[in-house]
Amino acid sequence: xxxxxxxxxxxxxxxxxxxxxxxxxxxxxxxxxxxxxxxxxxxxxxxxxxxxxxxxxxxxxxxxxxxxxxxxxxxxxxxxxxxxxxxxxxxxxxxxxxxxxxxxxxxxxxxxxxxxxxxxxxxxxxxxxxxxxxxxxxxxxxxxxxxxxxxxxxxxxxxxxxxxxxxxxxxxxxxxxxxxxxxxxxxxxxxxxxxxxxxxxxxxxxxxxxxxxxxxxxxxxxxxxxxxxxxxxxxxxxxxxxxxxxxxxxxxxxxxxxxxxxxxxxxxxxxxxxxxxxxxxxxxxxxxxxxxxxxxxxxxxxxxxxxxxxxxxxxxxxxxxxxxxxxxxxxxxxxxxxxxxxxxxxxxxxxxxxxxxxxxxxxxxxxxxxxxxxxxxxxxxxxxxxx
DNA sequence: TACACGTGGGT
DNA sequence: TACCCAAGTGT
Numbered sequence: 001x002x003x004x005x006x007x008x009x010x011x012x013x014x015x016x017x018x019x020x021x022x023x024x025x026x027x028x029x030x031x032x033x034x035x036x037x038x039x040x041x042x043x044x045x046x047x048x049x050x051x052x053x054x055x056x057x058x059x060x061x062x063x064x065x066x067x068x069x070x071x072x073x074x075x076x077x078x079x080x081x082x083x084x085x086x087x088x089x090x091x092x093x094x095x096x097x098x099x100x101x102x103x104x105x106x107x108x109x110x111x112x113x114x115x116x117x118x119x120x121x122x123x124x125x126x127x128x129x130x131x132x133x134x135x136x137x138x139x140x141x142x143x144x145x146x147x148x149x150x151x152x153x154x155x156x157x158x159x160x161x162x163x164x165x166x167x168x169x170x171x172x173x174x175x176x177x178x179x180x181x182x183x184x185x186x187x188x189x190x191x192x193x194x195x196x197x198x199x200x201x202x203x204x205x206x207x208x209x210x211x212x213x214x215x216x217x218x219x220x221x222x223x224x225x226x227x228x229x230x231x232x233x234x235x236x237x238x239x240x241x242x243x244x245x246x247x248x249x250x251x252x253x254x255x256x257x258x259x260x261x262x263x264x265x266x267x268x269x270x271x272x273x274x275x276x277x278x279x280x281x282x283x284x285x286x287x288x289x290x291x292x293x294x295x296x297x298x299x300x301x302x303x304x305x306x307x308x309x310x311x312x313x314x315x316x317x318x319x320x321x322x323x324x325x326x327x328x329x330x331x332x333x334x335x336x337x338x339x340x341x342x343x344x345x346x347x348x349x350x351x352x353x354x355x356x357x358x359x360x361x362x363x364x365x366x367x368x369x370x371x372x373x374x375x376x377x378x379x380x381x382x383x384x385x386x387x
Numbered sequence: 388t389a390c391a392c393g394t395g396g397g398t
Numbered sequence: 399t400a401c402c403c404a405a406g407t408g409t
Contacts, residue, residue: 254402
């Protein structure tokens, strides 16, 4: 049974307790027994309880890179099917390079944060041009690739080449926050957290150590109801020994998400084709296709909104008809209600005023194009209607 | 530093 | 239902 201890009575060498809020982090003595023991305990735990994940079965930097990008802000369970499909379609860095962006976005469809796919594609070209298609091993070179920040760089270099580069992903952040009982939200202490991650890293076993740290966060030191009794670090965990593990990490105050009401048009022409447009390559859902529409203005009806937006965005006249479906969808920073109506094309040739490209497509062809999730619901509704 | 950037699952 | 959270990066 673990004894409760006060912060001052702790033997930890990573003491940033809530009692010492303003005090600078004391870095551990690199050779100290505390750090050495923690490494040993964690690596033993990992050998026993670590996860068996697909990307851990190889040392190919390309495959590990793909996994690291997919795993950004995304759970392992979600990534695994995408990861296998991706490697079937783009088995090598070279094959990714020669693919076009639409194919890449289609393979990414549904994963979200589509700039990851765009950057993966761009970075692949850069690796071919600047490094002859060989994934670079220098930290500075890896960091210079689009879509790769400090955590992903550390993840790749440690996993693929066993280089001693630290990481600080969400799992590690939570583990370290509890280990030192960090008294501020992690975003306010990034520098300290990086220092701790670097100080703890086992330079003899960086690959296993980093993977172990992430597994600990994902399976033991979980956001809710952490399983502290099975944690290899419980003896030196400040939060556990203070009994406050479930209250950490501290939350940032969050304001309510704004909500937008959108009018969306499924525009039919006389041939029974549907109009879709490709969004500009940057920003929200960049490069994906969608059904055109826009935000409702004060005092406007949905029908008026759709007619106006289509006139402004495509420079055509339409007749707004029956409602097809209403969709509520939550993004990370706002939520929307999509009011989708069938519409009839009356006159004018659609112009890409606020988008990159316009197409008239059939319900059969539409699957070739990458769409955001909310729009896939519209396509499903169209299919049901067609039956 | 703070915010934009998707989606699915958990409570 | 509504909110939180997840292998972060770019600006």
